[in-house]
Amino acid sequence: xxxxxxxxxxxxxxxxxxxxxxxxxxxGERLAMxxxxxxxxxxxxxxxxxxxxxxxxxxxxxxxxxxxxxGGPMVIIRNIxxxxxxxxxxxxxxxxxxxxxxxxxxxxxxxxxxxxxxxxYEKLMxxxxxxxxxxxxxxxVESTFEEMGREYRDTNRNEREGLVSLVLGAGNVxxxxxxxxxxxxYTESRVCILKMNPVNAYLGPLIEKGLKPLIDAxxxxxVYGGADVGGYLCTHAGIDxxxxxxxxxxxxxxxxxxxxxxARNKEANTPICTKPITSELGxxxxxxxxxxxxxxxxxxxxxxxxxxxxxxxxxxxxNAAKLLITQDSWDxxxxxxxxxxxxxxxxxxxxxxxxGAQDRYDTFLKAHPEAQAHGKRTDDIxxxxxIPGLDHADENEMAFNTxxxxxxxxxxxxxxxxxAQYLRDAVNFCNERVWGTLNACIxxxxxxxxxxxxxxxxxxxxxxxQYGTIGVNLWPALGYGITVxxxxxxxxxTLDDIQSGIGFVHNTxxxxxxxxxxxxxxxxxxxxxAWFPTNRQAVSIGKKLTAFESGPxxxxxxxxxSSAVRG
Numbered sequence: 001x002x003x004x005x006x007x008x009x010x011x012x013x014x015x016x017x018x019x020x021x022x023x024x025x026x027x028g029e030r031l032a033m034x035x036x037x038x039x040x041x042x043x044x045x046x047x048x049x050x051x052x053x054x055x056x057x058x059x060x061x062x063x064x065x066x067x068x069x070x071g072g073p074m075v076i077i078r079n080i081x082x083x084x085x086x087x088x089x090x091x092x093x094x095x096x097x098x099x100x101x102x103x104x105x106x107x108x109x110x111x112x113x114x115x116x117x118x119x120x121y122e123k124l125m126x127x128x129x130x131x132x133x134x135x136x137x138x139x140x141v142e143s144t145f146e147e148m149g150r151e152y153r154d155t156n157r158n159e160r161e162g163l164v165s166l167v168l169g170a171g172n173v174x175x176x177x178x179x180x181x182x183x184x185x186y187t188e189s190r191v192c193i194l195k196m197n198p199v200n201a202y203l204g205p206l207i208e209k210g211l212k213p214l215i216d217a218x219x220x221x222x223v224y225g226g227a228d229v230g231g232y233l234c235t236h237a238g239i240d241x242x243x244x245x246x247x248x249x250x251x252x253x254x255x256x257x258x259x260x261x262x263a264r265n266k267e268a269n270t271p272i273c274t275k276p277i278t279s280e281l282g283x284x285x286x287x288x289x290x291x292x293x294x295x296x297x298x299x300x301x302x303x304x305x306x307x308x309x310x311x312x313x314x315x316x317x318x319n320a321a322k323l324l325i326t327q328d329s330w331d332x333x334x335x336x337x338x339x340x341x342x343x344x345x346x347x348x349x350x351x352x353x354x355x356g357a358q359d360r361y362d363t364f365l366k367a368h369p370e371a372q373a374h375g376k377r378t379d380d381i382x383x384x385x386x387i388p389g390l391d392h393a394d395e396n397e398m399a400f401n402t403x404x405x406x407x408x409x410x411x412x413x414x415x416x417x418x419x420a421q422y423l424r425d426a427v428n429f430c431n432e433r434v435w436g437t438l439n440a441c442i443x444x445x446x447x448x449x450x451x452x453x454x455x456x457x458x459x460x461x462x463x464x465x466q467y468g469t470i471g472v473n474l475w476p477a478l479g480y481g482i483t484v485x486x487x488x489x490x491x492x493x494t495l496d497d498i499q500s501g502i503g504f505v506h507n508t509x510x511x512x513x514x515x516x517x518x519x520x521x522x523x524x525x526x527x528x529x530a531w532f533p534t535n536r537q538a539v540s541i542g543k544k545l546t547a548f549e550s551g552p553x554x555x556x557x558x559x560x561x562s563s564a565v566r567g
Contacts, residue, residue: 001201003223005232008193011221012164012238015191018218019162023189027152030186031087033213038080041210042550045073048206049542052174055202056314057351057380064350066538067312070481070530072174074546079179079483081549082508083186086149096149096509103141110463111135111144115484115509116519121548121557125564128522129474131485136513147512151189163240165190166233170245171199172316172354178207179483180243181220183505190241193221195233197246199354230254234273241276243505245318248281248498255495266496277495278503280488282318282403283436285309285476288426288461290454291330291419292445299332301524302443303339306409307347308532309441309475311384314350315407316357318500319439319469319477322404325429327422328413337388337411344374344384347533350407352382357406361385364408367398371408382406389413392429401435419448420457427461437490438500439476440467446523462518466490468500474521475531484508485517527564537567 003011049068050060058064089097102114116131117123135144154160165184169177181192196204204222214220223229233239234254244251255271256262265272287306294302309321326333352358361382365371368387375383390397390412399410414429416422423442430440442461448454462470468489469479479485486507489500491514504514528534530541540563548556 001204002225003229008223008229008232008236009238011193011223012236014218015164015193015221016238019164019191020160021162022191022219023160023162024158025189027087027091031084031091033217033219034080034084034087034186036213037211038077038084038550040212041080042073042077042546044206044210045069045077045546048073048174048203048210051202051206052200055200056353061539062348063533063535063538064348066530066535066540066542068174069539069542069546071313074542074549075175075481075483076178077546078481078549079175079182079506079508081552082483083182086508086510087186090149090152094153098148098509100141100145103144105141106463108463110137110515111139111141113144113511116482118484119552121552124557125560126521128525129478129520131479131482131517131519133485133507133511133517134515135511136491136515139513144511144513149510150512151187151510163190164238165192166239166242167192167194168230168233168242168244168246168250169194169197169200171197172313172318174200174203176245177203178211180245180505183507184243185214185219187507187510191219193223193233193239195223195225195230198224198226234275239275241278242273243278243503245280246282251277251279251281251498251501269496271495278488279498279501280318280438280503280505281436281498281501282405283438283500284322284400284403284434285319285436285439285441286323286325286430286434287321287441287443288325288423288430289327289330289333289336290423290442290444290448290458291327291332292448294332294336294445298445298524299335299339303336303343304528304532304534305443305473305475306340307343307384308529309477310407310409311347311350311533312477312531314352314354314382316354316405317477318403319475319480320405321409321441321475323399323434324409324411325426326411326413327419328415329417333413337386341372341374341386344386347384349375349381349383351380352406354405357382360404361406361408363402364399364404382408385409387411392433400433403436420453423454423457423461427464431464431466436500437467437493438488439469439471439479440465441471441474441476443473444523466492467516468504469517469519472518472520473523474519476519477531478521479517479519480506482519485519486511486514487517491515528567530564530567532567535567537563541567
């Protein structure tokens, strides 16, 4: 499936003809469109999941099908619903639906917005789970509140010219492309052309069907093809800016060129593409295990927690756990690794559908022949693989700077006798030695977290970790899935040192000047989270939660809960 240059030219011409009218559109007109796609998109949900399962070699009815519901239609529909709520609030009050009392300044002055849970249903479905947005240090409570939804309070709105954004879609998680486009459309007021990644181009026709009102209004176009089509789009005179979810290598090829030209252009600071570009480009995602009085049941639960961060989507996630960080003297360290290995032995293998997985796996095996594979390798399967005991002082350790993007989990130990000092050392190690700044996770027992020294050390760790999303006892992917929080790299990257990228998406309450999102949860969660690979009701929960997000109500809530308690 490939869109010709002539077809691309026509698509961009259609968007160019609409861009200024769209940029000046009233909130009411935006709201009407959101309500139209809120009706059309759910109609493709079942076909969407079926197509994803077929492409990824997923057996219908297994947990992996549930993942496709949760990471595809459910989160897209939730994104649409939250955008509707934001636009409705702006139409009625001039502001997003957020009360100023939910903004707090920390003792150091940094402003934090409490954004989740926002409803009684969220409080009941995600007991003990919270999410915050941390602002840039120079922000105040007043400036943070006043700048929310700034796009819709522009007094020159009726005079501005429109823009056309190119969204280069990701090939792994099916919701990424549409949701990146929503951000451009509704937070930045730009019409979009979405280029499908060849890996999941099969979803393009369903996007066109589910978002048909946007296409009919010349506000969205979907095109298809490989690197040549991407190159044509990036250099097209009708494209004003670019957003890419993918790899840092693809980003650098767009901005700086390839081969020797890339190195020369970086050195001379002469990019071949000067259009504004934002990006989300992956991560060696660390999970910091804080020593504590973990019971056998705690260890089992946290092994499932870690495994869920590895096996989801066959580990083809930019937020898949890739590096466990442990204290070398912790007496329970080996217990956790043994439990994790036993769990990997029982979890079904997944098809390694993403191109290059076998080669990436071979690279890690060559560097670490001691790797512990759990399962049989085939032409289609990369087994869940644990590489323990890496040397933290090894400057050449590839696991610290190379994202495996397959089912490999590494472990590194840090020397420390004091847990508080260990946590500080782990934060420094992540910031200074580990590639990427997209997401990081801390697992800490509540008894440990309540100790005065550790309470301060944990607060300092969350403050100091230079990552766009931080999960405390939760997979940071929840920050992606709830959509009200921002998703992107920690601010500060430059085009010549891009790492995990520049800019945020999602952020449905339209905050400005964001530094990071923080999601927190209980050390042990009951009922078992739907994303745990051992949850027996993942498909049922995924379907029911998708229906609930289409129109929240008590009946739908009971349906989700009834499946959840049986998981």
